[in-house]
Amino acid sequence: MALGVVGLLVLLLLIVVVVAIVLALRHRLAFKIGIRNVARARGRTVLLVLGLLVATMIVSGSLVVGDTVNQVSVHYTVLAVGYNDEVIGNQSPSGAYVPFPYSVYTDVASGTAGNPDIAGMAPEIVGSISVFDRTSGVPQANLNLVGVNANQSTQLGDFVANNGSVVVGPAPGEVILDDLAASEMNASTGDELVLYGAGATPMASVVQAVVQDNIRGAFPTGGLGNFGSVFVDLATAQQLTNLSGAINFLSVTNVGDQANRLALAPAVSATLNATLMKIPAAAGLTVDQLLVNSLASASSSASSLTALFLVLGLFAIVAGALLIVGIFVLLAEERKGEMGVLRAIGLKGRELVYSFFFEGIVYAAGSALAGTALGVGVGYGLVYAFTALYHVSGLPGNAILDSFTVTNASLVEAYVIGFLLTLVTVVIASRRASRLNIVRAIRDIPEPPPTLRAYTFLAYLGGAVLVLGALLYATTYAGTIDDSYPILAGALIILGVALIASRFVRNRLAFSAAGVALLVWGGYLPLRLALLGTSHGISTFDVFVIGLVLVGGALLLFSFNASSIATALTRLAGGRSQQAPVALIALSYPARKTSRTVISLAIFALVIFVLVAIAAVGSTVTASLNNTLQEESGGYTFVAYSSTPIPNLPTLVASNATLAPYFDAVVPLGYAGMYVDVPGYAYNPYSDSVYVAPANASAEASFYDTNQYTFQSTLGGMSAAAVMAELRTTPNVAVVDNTYSSVPTNLAGTTTSHPKVNAGGSLTIINPANGNRTSVTVLGIMTQALVTGVFVSPPTAAALGSFPAEQFFLKVPSGASASRAAQLAKTAFFPYGFVILDIADLLASSIAPTEGIIGLLQVFVALGLVVGIAALGIVALRAVVERRREIGMLRANGFTQRMVLRAFFLEYTFVTLVGIGIGTALGLLVVWDRTQSPAAAASGTSVFAAPWLTLGLILLLAYGLAMLAVAQPSLRAARMPPAEAVRPTE
């Protein structure tokens, strides 16, 4: 696919080059004019290239970030999967691997003997284990257990110690720890350990070696934490898990390098499946193409991140395109006189376009090259910043920076996209410029106002836009399609109506009304919900479309009322006599030369809009954390689980004088992994966790009395208390976590592969251990998605089978130390494999990557400010040249140098602040709007928080840099000698 895109782009580039050569041969004069225009002012050419390269730089930067993320994902996926190209096993609903006879391994090995595609296979036990390091005195539960014989696992690759040496093992009776497990226990080589397997006698052992993380595969078996892996020989693992003569995992490695192994996976997988069919003891076992599937998943995650950067980068790209238009419009105005003369002596209008085309090709080629190179630098900067500021769980500190990658495909894509974007924009701008009236151009007379004929043409154009919008709306307003399409359709309808109306009423009325309508359409969610419903999907592209609609509306409103705004502001300033003429001059130019003002405003407003929106999303997520914590925690401090059931934990805690003061609620939950059959779900049955709380526990141990869970929806609008009362006693009822909701919370995410159900709907729960099945009515969908699964009533649980007490909620009284409480509980119940997790920490860590991405996105999008600043600088430079005589006249009439300087600064302050104001207001509006939506209310992100500090920084940065950009031209204007300025010729 990537090759296809690159190939297509290269083809397009070649077509442009061939067309350019043919045109240059056929229109040599235009070619000569175009090329000489490039060469005649080198300083200006450099300035133009700098202005034009920004869009390419944004594209290039996005692609480089994508390359790097992809490389990180692939690299660490390959490391994590190791040489487990295919695995044979049977995962139960709880995620544990079901044991099968060791003979399956020997049968598969003999059945595939001689297969040239298979390098080898390793029989293993994979599970979980608790370990006490007697040397360091530190216990750790829930470590990954990997049992494999050293002589059977050579094809899985070497164990590598941190000093780089190869470790042969695991030796019988000894264990190899990976870095993560060793650090959790503060363990090192030679430490004496006690290993606690599920229900088996504890075994003494010694650390043979500590090896690097993720080598030979880390096998997290699910649960809320991964604390590292413990490698033992197969016999030891069988002893620890009471699985004598059995294994539960068969790893298969293909021959060759990674590419070859990937290519062979389907064929080997087919061979293995065929072999398993012939082995009776292998019933229920499946072949998972682990390497292929893991790489596909990693690649998909990387693509999503690249897409996010590109979509948000679109604002800067649009701003860059506007800058290109602005530059060429100014260039055309500057050359109006000479173009008029060229037309007068017989050059055709088309030839003028060609001359711009040839000139544009040179600029596009140069700026795309520079932009692509700078984009690589930008990408590196972002990756460096991310590495310095954020740590990604599970990856070594410098993993991302070390994986910095630039692919040739990305360089080609960035170059060609940047080149074509620049060229197309230049050609469009040139066509407009070439349609000049020869006499007016030569004499520098302003263009007359549009004729009635022009308005009639606009009305027909409006009709076409209206029909296009109506068609798009009719086909997209209902259903689950991404709602950016109907939003765009609505905007087209509004613009179409305005264009038609401009034929009959004053422009100001028609387009001001259209501006207001666009603002309401893009910014007033209840209207969109009323017209479009709530079934539409949401995508990042929404933000882009809504941003364009809102900014477009605000700019229409401003540009058609700019004179009135300027007059009002001038009157305000008129009270101070010295300010009055300065204000009149400063505000008159942007208010009455609206086309270039609107380009500058649009650039600033678009970039600031997305910057503010991203910042507001970040602050809203953070502000919602307390709200989210309350909803996700159910009022509990910890969620805990044990590898061995603890039937009387509340009593054990209450009777322990040290522990008791630290807990005012200890709630046991019975847990079992089961199948859930949901009507209408395509992949029934779904494996999920099922919980039950005892009905008759004491008040401090009763889930029904102590939980403060809230519900997104309940059957018949029942209260939370009523739902809990029903759940305590009524047969065949249940509540489900929020991942079952069709409007999921932020924690639940948008997992389309998860079954969905409504309050009042029914589920069938099947216990795979005994085949019991029962249907339940869903009383409510919880707001929380931290503890995922189905909570059934005690009578329902009794009908399904046994539910050992392996999951717990604990609550610490206010004033007590949560960390001390966790430490004490962990030590006291270590023999049960007790793992205790702080819910607040879990939530904070769950939003940490989001905050990291938000920070990076802000830096990335802020690059768009370069566009705005460049635009203002170029406009200001041009203004000094254009207004030379006007500045001279003002100086002749008594304007001091300082007044000229103040007028220039005030003018660009006005433009900058209006752009920043529009962008800021609309960015905040969009996020506020979202927090008012039903989905936000349901997900606990309805607490809007304006990011005041970030807003202040954005304002200072944008305004400060803009003023720096206009400082030099403004000073030049102020210092212009009046006698020189008033001269009729330059």
Added chain:
Amino acid sequence: MSAAAPTAPATGTPGEPVVVGRDVWKIYGRGDTEVTALRAINITIPRGEMLAVMGPSGSGKTTFLNCFSGLDDVSRGQIQLEGVDIQSMDDRTKSEYRARRVGFVFQSYNLLPVLSAVENVEMPLLIAGVPGREARERARSMLRDLGLGDRFDHKPSELSGGQQQRVSLARALVGRPAIVWADEPTGNLDEEDSRQVTALLRQLNQTYRQTIVIVTHDPSVASACDRTVRMRDGQLVE
């Protein structure tokens, strides 16, 4: 077109010297590129005089206007305007002096295209610190005096050349300056507009008793003036 009575005449005694130049030189560039634009100019212009400065292209007429009006510095010599040596003024003082005591008319009008006629005319008053409301009223009054009472809100691009020059005249005169400097005020106008503008300048000179110095090629403009001086190679030859 009729000029209304001024609310106050230009200050000063008629006939007293308002512009005095002594041995004024203006030299551009250095070494091989040195060009002497003004050579030892000595001139006295009395208050209320309407003076024409004529001469061929490149003779130094515009340089004369720029230097004597304070827009440009001289290389040597002394210029006094209303008894004050303009060489001793800094840029700010010079700007303030121009705002209160000097008016300019240019060949290419030099109107601000983004301002309406009345806004262009009120600009010197605002610069001189006249309150906005009064400035607007005086600008309107001046435009009415010059026959542009129905063109207050028109932009320069919506006016003919003659009308633009009359707006330019209104701008130069609205502050009742002591001296009006006009650089080829009829250079861009047709014969009829040229005749009207010249008559208008003469009428305003007589009505407001303002000193008007006109740089021109046009003998008909010169013939309307009290005195004509001629320049050649940077020198006054008459």
